[in-house]
Amino acid sequence: MGPLAGIKVVEMAAIGPVPFCAMMLSDMGAEVIRIDRLSQKGSGHRANVLFRGRKSIAVDLKNQQGVETALKLIDKSDVVIEGFRPGVMERLGLGPETCLKQNPRLVYGRMTGWGQHGELSQAAGHDINYISLAGALGSMGYPDRPPTPPLNLIGDFGGGAMYLLSGVLAALLERHSSGNGQIIDAAMTDGTASLLSGFYGMMAMGMWTTDRYKNRLDGGAFYYGSYECKDGKHISLGSLEPQFYALLLEKCGIADESFKEQLDQEAWPLKRQKMEILFKTKTRDQWCELLEGTDVCFSPVLDLEEAPNHPHNQERDTFVDFEGVTQPAPAPRFSRTQGKIQSSASLIGENSEEILEKWGFTNDQINNMRDNNTI
Secondary structure, eight states, X not given: OOXXXXXXXXXXXXXXXXXXXXXXXXXXXXXXXXXXXXXXXXXXXXXXXXXXXXXEEEEOTTSHHHHHHXXXXXXXXXXXXXXXXXXXXXXXXXXXHHHHHHOTTOEEEEEESSOSSSTTTTSOOOHHHHHHHHTSGGGSSOTTSOOOOOTTIIIIIIIIIHHHHXXXXXXXXXXXXXXXXXXXXXXXHHHHHHHTHHHHHHHHTXXXXXXXXXXXXXXXXXXXXXXXXXXXXXXXEEOOSHHHHHHHHHHHTOOOGGGGOOOOGGXXXXXXXXXXXXXXTSOHHHHXXXXXXXXXXXXXXXXXXXXXXXXXHHHHTOEEEETTEEEEOOSSOOSSSOOXXXXXXXXXXTTHHHHHHHTTOOHHHHHHHHHTTOO
């Protein structure tokens, strides 16, 4: 099942982008095993969607037998992904030079915030720090308050996991012609900067300013943003193109002559105030009845509980109920080799012996590792 069926992946346990990348690889059909720390506190949770689709082996990487066990698993894999600070895998004896020496076809994916080198490479950080340095956070939010963190979607998942995933897939594809693996240095600062490519282009053309809430796509434009409705719920508009904007005026019954000029930025704040008054005259459902499905470019703003129940999402099975947990379905979709959720999240170390047996270890080796508290 899935386009990556037959690909074996070793995931070194981490947080954020690494498990999300591993989830995507599993959803696409790869066999992914996660090497957890033997000393990990807690056992995990079945409902942890980010950890779905792979089995867990808990290994003590502080002793040589544990390192040798991890190396043997990596030797039998196509891909390894890790999210430690630069140098940690090397100090463990699991660095890319060691792994590629014994498995030259290995794709070795490294996920960090700042990258494998650079003056900040050894500093701690989180999504908010990486997107700050790349220029993304400073472009978001209202001008009269600090920038608004966009959850951790941009750094961890957009600029991190998805760039690691694309690097892994590209390296696997290139391996078909060269026969060799390679190392991927995926940094969230790099990925976030890459996501901003279009905005740097617009800035160079004089179509974007560094001032927050003053541009077409950052909430500054009254025809591209969200509004509160009569019932306290919200809707979103994206009426950028002239024909969509004209339909917005028509559908909303806006006859005010000042609205005919769409691109007069000086007038945007006043028009937004008028739109705020307008959208508070109806409930969200009433606006949906009038505008949803039209070329106005309109949607209700749904929360995490509402989104799975929207008719469009239900028709496409965008969300699924898997073993009692509502969660996003695998994406994207494939016409011949559609992937699937392989399992709920495994508890830490619950598959240790199963993994070792399947990946070629003998019963004596497994018993010896168990006796030595290596697994």
